[in-house]
Amino acid sequence: MPDSGDVHPVKASQRGDSQVRVYAVQPRKGATPDEIVTGFLEAMTSDDSNFATARSYLAPETSKRWRPEASTTVLAAAPDPGVPILGGRDKPGMSYPLLGRQIAAVDAQRAYQPVTPSDYRRTIHLSQQGKDGEWRIDSLPPGLLLGASDFERNYVSVNKYYFASGRSVMVADPVYIRQRQDPVTRQDPVTQAVSALLEGPTNWLKPVVESRFPTGTALKGGTRSLTFDDRNVLKVPLNERASGVGRSQCTRMAAQILFTLKDLSSSRVEQVELQRRDGSQLCVLSSGQAKEYAPDHAVGSPDNQYFVDKEHRLALLESGAAESTEPRNVPGPFGDGSLPMGSVAVSRDERTAAAVSRNAASLYVSSIVNGSELKGEVVHSRGASAANRLSAPSWDGRGDLWVADRDPENPALMRVPDGEDTPQDVRIVPGLDGARIEALRVSADGVRIALLLTKDGRTTLKIGRVERQGPADDPVVTVTELRPAAPQMETVTAVSWAGPSRLVVVGKESGGVQQVRYIQTDGSTTPSALLPGLNQVRAVAASDDESKPLVAFSAEDGIVRLPAGANWQTLVKEGSSPVYPG
Structure with a gap:
């Protein structure tokens, strides 16, 4: 048994090698129904022109109707033909159940949509065709049907x-x-x-x-x-x-x-x-x-790392600094201890920050480039406890500040225009159906928002579309059409944007251990997206520049950083709320 090294997940069905190609085989003369079904399922994974070989397993009229480009159903493993059922007088032939566990679907626009893993069961029917009585498929599910490894190999x-x-x-x-x-x-x-x-x-x-x-x-x-x-x-x-x-x-x-x-x-x-x-x-x-x-063209590429130190002050660790470099506190009330803070967000131009007080009751905004005095609170929550008050804030690419009030008596999602104007309530359509916003992160482009939603003791990740209507200087802002981004995870602890269409997520699957991994905003993921293990992660932060290291807060290891090609490295033993600008 090895006594050192990283732990890596092992799948029962290995990921398909993108360099491997499947060449479909035409059905042999006199092929049995079993051979027809198996051959057709294999032919669907090939690249032959217009799926000509796969069509050779179909009855002529069925081949004309079949549109493999219209949709793709993705199963956890290759579809499994069940025990065939012999037809009766009203419908002669043979029916095969196709069994599996569906994890996603791809529509005609090529858009990927994950689904909560669920049992898949459809039927494929065969009948004898022509004077030779060759078995062919005359009814089948729409589109392509692929196992996850074949999907990853082909797409x-x-x-x-x-x-x-x-x-x-x-x-x-x-x-x-x-x-x-x-x-x-x-x-x-x-x-x-x-x-x-x-x-x-x-x-x-x-x-x-x-x-x-x-x-x-x-x-x-x-x-x-x-x-x-x-x-x-x-x-x-x-x-x-x-x-x-x-x-x-x-x-x-x-x-x-x-x-x-x-x-x-x-x-x-x-x-x-x-x-x-x-x-x-x-x-x-x-x-x-x-x-x-580019979404960050107005402010350059913000890549400095910030966190709340053990004295509850905002500290800065400059990009590219050596491991031995000591972080420094920012100028102004957020760095001198005037406001003991619990969570923080730094604007994308790195001139302003927003901080939620330690008791999570108040949100403040202040400059972090000069020693200005602390202004009055921007948002106040009347929740009975810190867990029922303000979430960590987030800046979008327009310079607006977002925060959620988790007060069960008066829950709200709020946007503070320019980080200093009167807070405005943001509607979510359709509603949250009893779920509570636990945390939020807005994308650099300002048109998408990642929400951690808690309901019945389970926290899930959803992505919403940010719509603006009305005058440009005073729009009505709405979050619409929430869709699940990580349905395979039983619970999600933390999330951060990690590029134009990628998130880094901390969570665990049912019966599994906590993991840190990358997920696309459409919910797709690959085994290679799983990152080195880290215990008791409470927060994670990533830059929009995908080459910059991840930063996280572990209750066991403190503030840690993950450079490319390396393992997690401890930066500060005591601290919390790590963030990149945004």
Whole structure:
């Protein structure tokens, strides 16, 4: 038995190797019903053109109706054909139950939606076809049916990018495309990603984002491959719908493509050239020019780490500081002990902070770059105990401050415009159905919010869409269409944004131990997203820059940091509430 080293989870069904390819096999003459069902399920995992081999297991009329691109049902393991049932006079043939445990679904927009793991049971029916009486499938569930390992082998997550409504800030919209050539369109991954972008945002995100591409814009007909030249320039030919756009709009269109492709291709995208249908140039945009549309472009890349020290003061540990570097307290009332604090949030420009008092009754805002005096409280809670008062605050990318009052008698989600104006209640539609907001984190783009919701002793993670209506200087703000982000977890302890469409989550699955892992905002995850173990984690913080280390508070180890490729390192033995700006 080893007596050192990290502990890693082991799955009974190993993750599919992305380099492994499955080549489907045509049904043999005289194949039995068992062979037809097994062969068809295997053929669905292959890349053959238009799923031609999989269709060879279907009756002719069934093959015409089957649309594998319409949806994908993802099971924890490959579907298991049950014991067949022989049909009667009214419906001759044989029926096979397909059994498994469903964990997710992917719709026609390529959007992934996790579900609470539940038993899956559908039926596949076979009948004898033609004069030779060959067995073929004449009824089956819609779309594709894949086990998780086959799904991970065949598909890859990519962020499409659109502009936040009324703003020049990019918002990530994650979808899944084929890792290699798409069987239906025959497009390579780069072309699939651009095509998905041109199709528009997914339904969930659509109300709060805008595409700069004119309606109906698509790739020039017949385009199946987009390649980079030796200078990493990508030329993208568009159809006639885009031919008349002006230069300003065109550069924003190119920015959407640059952001979408920046993490997909192994060859770094340095420049995008958009072309008219006739091959003439519309515009050119470099990756450096596109940076002005990043969510944090106005304040740079905030990556300093902050925490509440043992004296309940706000302390700063500068980015890149050595392990031996002592943290320093910030200037002003938050750093000199005037306000003993319990939790804190630092604005994205790192000039202002918001702090909740130790008893969680009051929220204050103050400068952290000069020695100004502490102003009056911004929000007050009348909850009977600290656990029933204010949550930790969070700043969005617009400079607004968010906090939740957990008072059972008067619960509220509040937004403080510019961190100093009159607090405004934020409605949640539909309501929380008795759940209480335990914690919240708003995304850098300001259009999504992560909520930890407690009900019946269980805390779950949901993502909501932040909608604004009315005048820009005084909008009515609503959080709508909450959706589960980690349904596989029995309870979630802490959450932080960790990039444009990624969260770092602390929680545990049913019957499991606490774990720290990355989860996409669409709820998808991979075994590689599981991070090294850490005991008794109470809080976690991540930068929007995914290269920066995670920071966490462990009741056992204090304030700790996780650099890339290393294990957790203790920074300060006593402290709490670690945060990055935001």
